[in-house]
Amino acid sequence: MSLSFLKKPEKQIKIVLDSFLGILYSSRILRGLQASKTFEDHLGGIMKCIQHLLLGCLLIGGSLPSLSHAAPLTRIKQESKRSYETPVNKKQEEDIRYIVKTLAFDSLLRIGKSESSLKRAGHRIDHLHPFRFLMTIFKEEELKAGIAAIRDRVRWIKDNFFDGIIRSLKEEAERKNLLQFTSNFAKEVEIDDMVIRPLLAGGKWREFVNTLIDKIPRETDPNRYNM
Amino acid sequence: MGCFFLSSPLLAKQWIKTYALETYAGPEIYEMRRSKEGGTRQSGTLYGFRIGYDHIHRYKFYWGIDALWAKGFLEGKTEEHRVKSLFTDMNLEARLGYTFQSKGWRCASFTPYTGGGYFWENNDYQNPSPLTVHFKNRFSYIPLGFLSQIFIYPNWSLGMNLKLRYLLEGQQHVTHDPEHSRLIQHYEEHFQYRIELPITYFFCWKKYALALGLIPFYEYRPYGHRANFPFDFLETKLKLYGTTLKCLYLF
Numbered sequence: 001m002s003l004s005f006l007k008k009p010e011k012q013i014k015i016v017l018d019s020f021l022g023i024l025y026s027s028r029i030l031r032g033l034q035a036s037k038t039f040e041d042h043l044g045g046i047m048k049c050i051q052h053l054l055l056g057c058l059l060i061g062g063s064l065p066s067l068s069h070a071a072p073l074t075r076i077k078q079e080s081k082r083s084y085e086t087p088v089n090k091k092q093e094e095d096i097r098y099i100v101k102t103l104a105f106d107s108l109l110r111i112g113k114s115e116s117s118l119k120r121a122g123h124r125i126d127h128l129h130p131f132r133f134l135m136t137i138f139k140e141e142e143l144k145a146g147i148a149a150i151r152d153r154v155r156w157i158k159d160n161f162f163d164g165i166i167r168s169l170k171e172e173a174e175r176k177n178l179l180q181f182t183s184n185f186a187k188e189v190e191i192d193d194m195v196i197r198p199l200l201a202g203g204k205w206r207e208f209v210n211t212l213i214d215k216i217p218r219e220t221d222p223n224r225y226n227m
Numbered sequence: 228m229g230c231f232f233l234s235s236p237l238l239a240k241q242w243i244k245t246y247a248l249e250t251y252a253g254p255e256i257y258e259m260r261r262s263k264e265g266g267t268r269q270s271g272t273l274y275g276f277r278i279g280y281d282h283i284h285r286y287k288f289y290w291g292i293d294a295l296w297a298k299g300f301l302e303g304k305t306e307e308h309r310v311k312s313l314f315t316d317m318n319l320e321a322r323l324g325y326t327f328q329s330k331g332w333r334c335a336s337f338t339p340y341t342g343g344g345y346f347w348e349n350n351d352y353q354n355p356s357p358l359t360v361h362f363k364n365r366f367s368y369i370p371l372g373f374l375s376q377i378f379i380y381p382n383w384s385l386g387m388n389l390k391l392r393y394l395l396e397g398q399q400h401v402t403h404d405p406e407h408s409r410l411i412q413h414y415e416e417h418f419q420y421r422i423e424l425p426i427t428y429f430f431c432w433k434k435y436a437l438a439l440g441l442i443p444f445y446e447y448r449p450y451g452h453r454a455n456f457p458f459d460f461l462e463t464k465l466k467l468y469g470t471t472l473k474c475l476y477l478f
Contacts, residue, residue, distance in 0.1 A: 105413045105455070107396040141456060148454035152415060222459040225401065225412075226265035227305050227356065 082129040082172055084181045088136050092128060095121040096136045097143060103157055104149035111157065122164070130168040131178070131185040134209075138189040138216050145222070148213050166205040173203065191216055246436060246477040247284035253277060257444075257469020259314065261301055261350075264452060264462040269303030273314060277471055283374070285328040289338045293320045301350070310356040313349075320344035320370060334384075338374040343367070344392070351403075360404045364450070366397030366416070382430065388423040397450070399460060412460040415451025422446075427475070440473035 088096070099121050102114055111118075125133065137143040150161050172178045179200055186193040195215060199208040255277045261269040275297020282290050295318040302311050324340025348364040372390030379385055394416035402409045427440040446467040453460045 104453075107416065109395055145454045145456040145459070149413070152451070152453055154415075220457045222454065222457070223265060223461065224458045225358070225360065225362075226263065226461055227267050227308075227310050227352065227358065 080127075081175050081177050082127055082132075082168065084129045084131055084177070086129070086132070088128060088132050092125050093136055095125050096133060097140075099125075100137060100143050100146040100150070103153070103161055104146035108154070108157075126168075129177075129181075130165060130172060131181055133165070133168075134212065135185060135188050138212060141219055144213075144216065144218055151210070151213060162206065162209060165209055169200075169205045169208070170203070173200070189216055247287065248280070248282055249438075249475050249477050250280045251278070251440070251473045251475045253440075253471055253473040255295065255297060255469060255471040257297070257446075257467045259299070259301060260466045260468075261303070261314075262464050262466075265305070267303065267305045267310065269301040269310060269312065271299050271301035271314065273297040273299035273316060273469075275316065277473070283326055283336075283338060285326060285330070285336070287326060289322070289324040289326045289340060289374075291322045291340075293322070294318065305357070308355070308357045310352060311354070312352045312356065315347070315349040315351075317347040318344065322370060324373075333378045335377040336375060340370070340372060340374070342370050344370055358404065361402045363400040363402065364397065365400070367395045368392040368419075369395065372421075376425075376427075382428060384425075384427045384429070386423075386425045386427070388421075388425065390421045390423075392419040392421075394419070399450075401458075407457070410457070412453075412455045412458070414453045414460040414463075417449045417451050419448045420446070423471075425473075427473075429477075436477040438473075438475040438477065440471075440475060442471040442473060444469060444471065 099118060102111060102118060106114065137147050150158055152158070169178065179197075182197050182200055183193050186196055189212065191212065192215075196208055196211060199205075199211060253276070255275045257273050259271060259273055261267075275295060277293065277295045279293035280291060282288075295316060297316045299314055300311060301314050302309075304310060320342060321344070322340045322342035324338050324342075326336055326338040328334060328336035345367050346365070348362075350362040350364070352359045352361065370390050370392055372388065374386065374388045376384050376386040397414060397416050399412045399414065400409060401407075401412060404410075421444060423442050423444040425440050425442040427438050429436070429438045431437065444467070446465075446469075448465040448467070450460070450463045452462040
């Protein structure tokens with residue numbers, strides 16, 4: 001569950017590549033290959049590229065010193081099994097709430113400023129079982145909205161947040177420490193066991209998390225201000 | 228200095244040597260079209276006033292401040308109901324840049340700039356809207372853009388101004404909901420842009436150097452969807468078509 005994007009230098013390289021791909025994408029737009037899009041969509045695409053470049057520069061600029069210490073900062077695979085039986089304590093709950101709310105609702109600049117505290121919080125909950133982590137989120141209305149918000153955010157936030165979850169799901173699946181808890185997890189988060197089991201068995205981690213976001217209902221109608 | 232810009236290009240050159248400061252004020256009128264992800268469409272005309280001050284001179288640092296206030300009713304409908312709201316735009320911006328200007332060729336100038344700004348956008352729903360909530364959108368931003376100008380005649384100039392707004396931090400406060408207390412919604416901060424095509428006529432009156440500018444513009448303000456608690460912010464797009472009439476005093 002650690003915030004791998006704040007630790008892995010290869011993620012920074014990925015951002016540069018993303019920006020480069022953004023430029024390629026914008027040039028494709030300029031060539032008019034996507035003729036069906038509106039003028040605003042075209043310009044929106046170009047703007048997104050500029051935004052990616054700015055954010056890439058900001059993130060790389062802020063993290064360059066870390067690159068020289070790549071080895072110690074690169075995440076080491078969690079050595080021991082994460083225990084599903086161990087419940088999430090108050091402190092860990094606060095850390096999860098802090099990470100999700102910050103990534104979901106704070107501005108990009110504030111997230112940049114909170115980098116070190118996010119890193120520390122991520123490190124403190126890295127040993128939690130992924131089902132326990134997801135359970136904490138999907139049992140609280142604000143965090144349910146939060147994880148959905150992260151999915152809508154810019155790529156470097158959403159990809160890296162979900163990459164952390166997917167990595168720990170994968171690790172526990174390899175240790176045969178996941179599927180046997182599916183029924184209990186499904187019951188806790190109020191989703192049909194049969195909807196998520198095939199996804200987990202098939203190693204479709206991203207689809208599994210997306211299904212949780214889409215299928216677990218929110219208590220209030222989120223579209224109240226549809227006007 | 229007299230009425231040096233009335234007829235000769237040479238006098239236009241004189242103009243760029245003489246005046247560095249300009250203060251302006253004038254009415255701004257625009258049609259706003261607001262659309263929301265859920266299907267709501269609203270439109271209406273906003274009437275307002277723009278005022279500002281520019282220090283702009285050949286091969287010198289440029290700085291300026293600009294303020295806008297505008298208000299008007301938007302009407303339209305959601306998928307099921309008719310809606311009406313009173314919309315208010317308020318904006319304050321400070322700019323810093325540098326002016327490149329040709330001495331000879333039609334005194335063409337190009338002023339790239341950046342700076343800082345703050346926007347207040349109020350959308351207060353009224354009857355017969357199903358919910359008479361007030362949306363108060365606030366955001367700070369960095370403007371990135373340029374001003375440009377070329378004299379087609381000694382006393383007439385054309386230009387093109389482009390501005391991008393990079394939103395730093397935006398949030399919408401929702402108040403007056405009969406069932407909920409004040410709450411804050413966050414949205415995805417997208418680039419906004421504004422394109423202006425100013426046409427300016429320079430003249431003198433008594434001993435004062437003045438100008439009148441007509442500035443048609445198009446502005447686009449998108450705010451992206453973001454899940455929020457307890458209610459989501461739905462993607463909202465504002466498209467503005469309008470014009471500003473500027474009276475400039477040069478000194």
